[in-house]
Amino acid sequence: MQHDGPPVTTFLREGGAHPMNENEIREAIAEVKDGTLSRRSFIRTMAAVGIAAPVASQILLWNDVAMADATLPYKPTKAGGGGPLKILIWQAPTLLNPHFALGTKDQVASRIFFEPLAGWDREGNLIPCLAAEVPTKANGGLSPDGTSVTWKLKQGVRWHDGKPFTADDVVFTWQYAADLATAAYTTGSYQNIKVEKIDDHTVKVIFKAPTPFWADPFVGAVGQILPKHHFGDYAGAKSRDAPGNLKPVGTGPYKFVEFKPGDLILAERNPDYHVKNQPYFDTLEVKGGGDAVSAARAVLQTGEYDYAWNLLVEDEVLKRMEASGKGKVEFTLSGGVEFIVLNTTDPWTEVDGERSNAKTRHPTLSDPAVRRAFNLLVDREAIQKFIYGRAAVATASFVNQPSQFKSSRLKYEFNVDKANKILDEAGWKMDADGIREKDGKKLKYVFQTSINAPRQKTQAIIKQACQKAGIDIEIKSVTASVFFSSDVGNPDTYSKLYCDMEMYNTTQPQPDPERFLNQCVSWEISSKENKWLGRNVSRWSDPEADKAYKAAQSELDPVKRAALLIKVNEIFCEANVLVPLLSRNIVGGAVNSLMTDISGWDVTTWNLGSWYRS
Structure with a gap:
C-alpha cells in the first residue's frame, strides 16, 4: 500500500508495540484534516502511545495538515496597555545581528527585533511569521521531488522605519549570509541554495538535490530576515561595519530604543506590528550581567523582573526560591545537550596566526585511549542527581530529541578502574607526582567553561575522578558574557577552544x-578564516561522518535518513571527541502573572509578541 510522505511506521520504531497501529493513526490524521479532531488532541494522543510531540507534528506536516497559528491562547483584545516587560538575560548580549549571533544569548536578543519567515513552537509545529502560510504539497509550496519550496510572504508588513517588507529583503538575506566574506554564523544554511524572487511577495528556494528537511533557510534562529535598505551597503567584507549590527531596524513586535553591549537593551512597542492585538506590553527592558542565581532570585523571590532566561541553577536552590510563591520555574523539553569537547588539536602552539589550528595534533588527547579513559571518568548520574535535578537527564548521546534520532547504541559508564586499565595498556605510566606520562608528555589539562555554580561543581566532580586515574585537571572559569561572545578578538570564547577541553550547552534549533x-562536519570547522564562526568547534573530522551527513541531506526515505544522522552522532561520540553529559531542558523563571510561550526548538523570544500578563 502506497502513502504520500514517509510511512507512519517510521515513527513507531522506538519503544516496542504501540496501542495504536498504522491504520488507526492514519484515521486520526484524517480526522484532523476534516476538523473533527484538533491538532493538539492528536499530539496528546500520540504522546500517550509513546510518540514525542515534535514527531507527531512532523507526521501532520508530511500529511499536509495545516499548521496552527500559535501555541499560546492569546487573550488581550488590543495591543498595548500592558506597561513594562522586564527580562533578565544574565549572559549579557553583545550584538544584535542574528547572522553573527554565535551565542544563544545574542540569538535571543536579535529575535526581539528581527523575524524569520516561520518559527517552531514547543510541539515542533512550523508556525508562519513573515510568511503568509507554511508551504505544503497541497498549497503548492513544496515540490513533489523535494528540490524546491515556495514561500508566500505576508503582505502589509513594514520595517520599523516604515519601509515595506518585500521579497527583495528575503533574496538579499540569502545573498548576505551565503557570501563567505560576510563570515556569518548562518552561512551553512544558505550556501548551497538558490533563491528566486517570483514577485514582491513570493520567493522560491531551490535546492541542489532533493532535500527532506527544507525548513532550514529563513526559519527559526538562523532564518531572521535583514532589511536590504539597511544592510545592502554592508555585505561581504564590510559586514562588521554595519550600524544595524548594534542598532537594529526589524519587523518584530518591539522597536529599538537603546543598546549597551554587555548590559542593557531598551525597546518600545511597535504600533504597526503585523500581528493583530500584539504586543501587549508597552516597553521592554532586557537586562544583562550578573549570574543565574541572582537572576532567579530577582524573579522568583522579589518579583523585580518578570522573566529570567536560562536558569542554570542547582535544582534544590530553585525549589527553595519557588516556595516564596511569587514565581514559577518553567521546564520545556528541548534538544539541548550539556557536553564536553576534547581538543584533538594543539591549543598551545600557534600556526597560521591561530592556536588550535586544524592542521595540528594535540600532544596527548589525540590518543584515542586517553579520550576513552576520560569518558569513563565522568559521573553523569551524580551530576544529574545532585546538581541539575528536573532540568536534565544523563546521556551518552549528543542527539537526544526527537527520540527517533537518538542512538540506541551509545551507553555511558562511570568506572575509574576501567579507565586506569585502559591508560596502563596504552603505556601511560604514573610519575612520582601521581600524574601519568609517556614519551615526556603528561596528562595535564586546562578544562574551561563559563562561570556558573552547576558548571563549576561539575568540573570539580570530574577533576576528582580524573585524579584517581592520574590525570591532572586545571579548572578555568570564564565570565559567561565573554565565553559565549561573538567577539572575534577575544581569546576566551568557546569557539576558539584555546584550551584542552571545555564544557557548555548547545541547543538544537529545530525538531530535526x-x-x-x-557541528560534526569538516566544512564547518571553526577557524581564523571564518572568524571562528564555524559550527565545528572541536576541529575534529571523519570522512565517514562527512559522507553520512551529505547522504542524509538528500535522503528522502525517513528511516534511512534517520540512520545516517544517527551514524554521524555515533562517530563523534564513540571517538570521545564530544562527551555528552546531560540532555538539557530549557529552564526559565516567570512571575506568576506572566503568560509566556517558550519553545524548545527555537529561541526563547520566538513568539515574544504573544506574551501578556494574566
Whole structure:
C-alpha cells in the first residue's frame, strides 16, 4: 500500500508495540484534516502511545495538515496597555545581528527585533511569521521531488522605519549570509541554495538535490530576515561595519530604543506590528550581567523582573526560591545537550596566526585511549542527581530529541578502574607526582567553561575522578558574557577552544537534527578564516561522518535518513571527541502573572509578541 510522505511506521520504531497501529493513526490524521479532531488532541494522543510531540507534528506536516497559528491562547483584545516587560538575560548580549549571533544569548536578543519567515513552537509545529502560510504539497509550496519550496510572504508588513517588507529583503538575506566574506554564523544554511524572487511577495528556494528537511533557510534562529535598505551597503567584507549590527531596524513586535553591549537593551512597542492585538506590553527592558542565581532570585523571590532566561541553577536552590510563591520555574523539553569537547588539536602552539589550528595534533588527547579513559571518568548520574535535578537527564548521546534520532547504541559508564586499565595498556605510566606520562608528555589539562555554580561543581566532580586515574585537571572559569561572545578578538570564547577541553550547552534549533549535527562536519570547522564562526568547534573530522551527513541531506526515505544522522552522532561520540553529559531542558523563571510561550526548538523570544500578563 502506497502513502504520500514517509510511512507512519517510521515513527513507531522506538519503544516496542504501540496501542495504536498504522491504520488507526492514519484515521486520526484524517480526522484532523476534516476538523473533527484538533491538532493538539492528536499530539496528546500520540504522546500517550509513546510518540514525542515534535514527531507527531512532523507526521501532520508530511500529511499536509495545516499548521496552527500559535501555541499560546492569546487573550488581550488590543495591543498595548500592558506597561513594562522586564527580562533578565544574565549572559549579557553583545550584538544584535542574528547572522553573527554565535551565542544563544545574542540569538535571543536579535529575535526581539528581527523575524524569520516561520518559527517552531514547543510541539515542533512550523508556525508562519513573515510568511503568509507554511508551504505544503497541497498549497503548492513544496515540490513533489523535494528540490524546491515556495514561500508566500505576508503582505502589509513594514520595517520599523516604515519601509515595506518585500521579497527583495528575503533574496538579499540569502545573498548576505551565503557570501563567505560576510563570515556569518548562518552561512551553512544558505550556501548551497538558490533563491528566486517570483514577485514582491513570493520567493522560491531551490535546492541542489532533493532535500527532506527544507525548513532550514529563513526559519527559526538562523532564518531572521535583514532589511536590504539597511544592510545592502554592508555585505561581504564590510559586514562588521554595519550600524544595524548594534542598532537594529526589524519587523518584530518591539522597536529599538537603546543598546549597551554587555548590559542593557531598551525597546518600545511597535504600533504597526503585523500581528493583530500584539504586543501587549508597552516597553521592554532586557537586562544583562550578573549570574543565574541572582537572576532567579530577582524573579522568583522579589518579583523585580518578570522573566529570567536560562536558569542554570542547582535544582534544590530553585525549589527553595519557588516556595516564596511569587514565581514559577518553567521546564520545556528541548534538544539541548550539556557536553564536553576534547581538543584533538594543539591549543598551545600557534600556526597560521591561530592556536588550535586544524592542521595540528594535540600532544596527548589525540590518543584515542586517553579520550576513552576520560569518558569513563565522568559521573553523569551524580551530576544529574545532585546538581541539575528536573532540568536534565544523563546521556551518552549528543542527539537526544526527537527520540527517533537518538542512538540506541551509545551507553555511558562511570568506572575509574576501567579507565586506569585502559591508560596502563596504552603505556601511560604514573610519575612520582601521581600524574601519568609517556614519551615526556603528561596528562595535564586546562578544562574551561563559563562561570556558573552547576558548571563549576561539575568540573570539580570530574577533576576528582580524573585524579584517581592520574590525570591532572586545571579548572578555568570564564565570565559567561565573554565565553559565549561573538567577539572575534577575544581569546576566551568557546569557539576558539584555546584550551584542552571545555564544557557548555548547545541547543538544537529545530525538531530535526540535521543542522544541529553540522557541528560534526569538516566544512564547518571553526577557524581564523571564518572568524571562528564555524559550527565545528572541536576541529575534529571523519570522512565517514562527512559522507553520512551529505547522504542524509538528500535522503528522502525517513528511516534511512534517520540512520545516517544517527551514524554521524555515533562517530563523534564513540571517538570521545564530544562527551555528552546531560540532555538539557530549557529552564526559565516567570512571575506568576506572566503568560509566556517558550519553545524548545527555537529561541526563547520566538513568539515574544504573544506574551501578556494574566
